[in-house]
Amino acid sequence: MISETLKRIPEYLLAILIIITLNFALPRMMPGDPFLQISGAGGEVGDAYTAEQREYFMAYYGLDRPAGEQFITYLGELSRGDLGFSYYYKESVSNMILRRLPWTLLLVSAATAISLGAGMALGSFAAWRRGRRSERLTYLMMVVFGEIPAFLVGLFLLVLLAAGLGLFPLAGAMSHYTQFDSYGAQLADIMHHAALPVLTLSLARTGSLFLLVRNSLGTILTRDYMRTARAKGLTERRIRWRHAMRNALLPLITRTAMQMGAMVGGAVLVENVFNYPGLGQLMYDAVFVRDYPLLQGIFLVLAITVLAANLLADLLYKRLDPRIAAEVKKQSTGPGIKPVGTGGRNEDL
């Protein structure tokens, strides 16, 4: 299994290289530059810098040199693990990202876990009740929520539950200037703040996972091995989860990994809606002030997060689908085993 994964490394490296290039190019393709826009948010272009100052800074940060040269310098710094220095915040990009990253990871991982769990539970519920009224209602709800953009759901929740009813905080990731009696209380506070953003993200993502699980299970239930399981007199729980869901997991994992990019993109929007101090919010600010190094850094970290999720899914899939694992194992188990090349990945229905 390890060697098979090693073979994928060049693919991942190539992906990263392309991402780095895009990260470098995209901010510079935006109109303006850091020292034109730096004067303030909201688009009020002031004259904080005189033409001489601007020229001085451009030369100081090397922005007057040809793009190719800048790129090579950037690559060199990157290879030493140096993400650069924020023009606007005058702080190390790595430090800023490290401070913000955990919040985004919290949102994304919690939303992934919740949408997976909900998708599986509801999908299974629907598959076993196909055609009944309860199933149709679930189906309708899921399609509706899946189709509404995340930030709209977020705004709705914010207005209704936070602003209107005051059940949740309006902004931030935790209460500042507060002493917590215990870690538990602190944790509760963090969860209280994260609840709405996570709920928003989960709602947006559950729909498609629900549909996938429902449809995969629908197919799986007609398979011969399900009849075998029933004939063996197994318990309903075992039939549903061990025999049916175990098979439905395979496409689910692929889908989750493929959705990771959309999930992170959703997180960026949701963080801005809820004023949540994650990478997404920082990115929004950085775009505004054309902070090239910060933008590059954030793009890079987010891209690598998505790639890592894909790699994880790849590894997990191999563990979960014996038909793929066997092809890798075949040398070690000798001639007795004939792997049947089934495209396990085609299970994504």
Add this chain to the structure above:
Amino acid sequence: MTQPDILFAQPEKKTQKTILAANNLSVCYYGENRGIHALHNVSFQLQEKETLGIIGESGSGKTTLALALLGLIEKPHAVLGQALLGEEDMLALQEEEKKKLRWDRIALVFQNSQEVLNPVLSIGEQVEEPLRRHRDLGGKELDEELQKLFSLVGLDYFWQEAYPHQLSGGMRQRVLLAMALSCQPELLIVDEPSTSLDAIARKEILDMLKALQKELGFSMIVISHDLAAMENLVDRLMVLYGGEVLESGPTIPLIENPLHPYTRGLINSSIEVHPYKDLWGIPGEASETTEIPTACAFAGRCTQEIVLCRQSKPALTETTGERAVRCHRGGIISLLQAGAVSKSYKVGKRNIHALQQTDLKLYHGETAALVGTSGSGKSTLAMILAGLIEPDQGEVIFNGHPVYDSKEARQENGIQLVMQDPFSSLSHRLSVAEAVDEPLLINKLGSTEARQERIKEALQAVSLPFDQSFLQRFCHSLSGGQRQRLAIARALVMRPALFIADEITSMLDVSTQANIMRMLKGLQYSRGFTMLYITHDLHLARKVAERIIVLHHGQIVEEGSARKVTEQSCCCHTHGLMEAGLHGEHVHNAG
């Protein structure tokens, strides 16, 4: 609803325990807005250690029966009747109770397919699952039991780590078997154990089933269309068609001498039973019954159908030897019976006994071959059967009436004889049209137009041209093959019920012979007449006939299924004939 069919009366001696009693089991599958009756009033009993075989074409309800017995047919589909497993009625129980019985007392070896095992669970886990569930085994005990099961079916234990896709078909069959035996059920249902396996694996599995049954003592229901497998494996056979039992009885007699036309059709289509004969399936296809059938299920495909068959459903009636058949006509009827027929000729002062006390029976729709050396009396018998010559003693009964004075040859649905030599059997002065028209004309059958139509039809059936120029050709201008076809057409124009072919191809070249034989079998297949094929060519006999009758010195010395007669003949003469006829110069001293 018909009245319950009690198939197998419980034996007088009460020593044996009834494992399973199915009473009037009916299954109806409900689809979009119609129901399909997949099983209709099936009843049978199974004693301890007994093996019942169920045969039938696909769609006959075999697998439905297995699923119904396990209570695996769920709503919206309907299951009626009883499936008594000991004292408990599998069908009346709650789902939870059914689950407890499944696999614990009644287990199913599913038909071997890629998907019958869960692809993502290891073999070990799938085999031991029922043990955990029904026997509450765990840990070391479970491992030991699993090892035992694997060795029972001859699988190395390390395979328990494998996944289904890593197994060959034969191994998968073993795994399915081990899985089914895991809780030592009293009743094992085996669905198609030998299909999709190669010859060696097939034999291994069948032997294993037999040995395991002996060792573990379970009762068994084997569902298969592999008749040869059935022959060695099961005590009794039940023939299922359109969800109904058409015939049942002890295995060997049933295969050797089927009572129902459908059973005979099945056997004739089976390459295991007829290894040499050309295979001919049963014409037509079973229709899906959407309402409770009021006619015989086999009507429409049957060769001996009468009006009654379409009007009411026959009951399953017991005959002799624990056999039962569901047929308005009491099973395959005999079309012709010759009883103690003798015939002698005088040559000078000597009496030549051409036939001595010959008995012969021909069944409806069958192809029988009458073989024997020249001079054994074959042609004399053919002429007597057709009523062309009178026997000295004995009589021939055709369709319930005695045959005499070629009456049967003069009417429709009678007997037609085609002889060896087409040059002398057709007058060379007649035109093609006249030759075929002759029997119709003489016997005043139909108007001129109707006769024209029938002539064309008959010529078409034997693949001869039927345009005006050919109709007006004279017989002498035809080749041997064409003349023989013409002779057959002349016989067919009378729509015979019995077609006697006396060495009809012996004067033709091999290619013409092959063409005519195929054509004749095709005609028989589509029109369903009985054929008595007289030949001295054993290869040909074995190729066309399901039954062979051996005539020697004017006496029938042996008769039976083609395979039995050619392979395990019990008579010295037949044996010699077969050795010489079938193995040619390889004759060895077969004591």
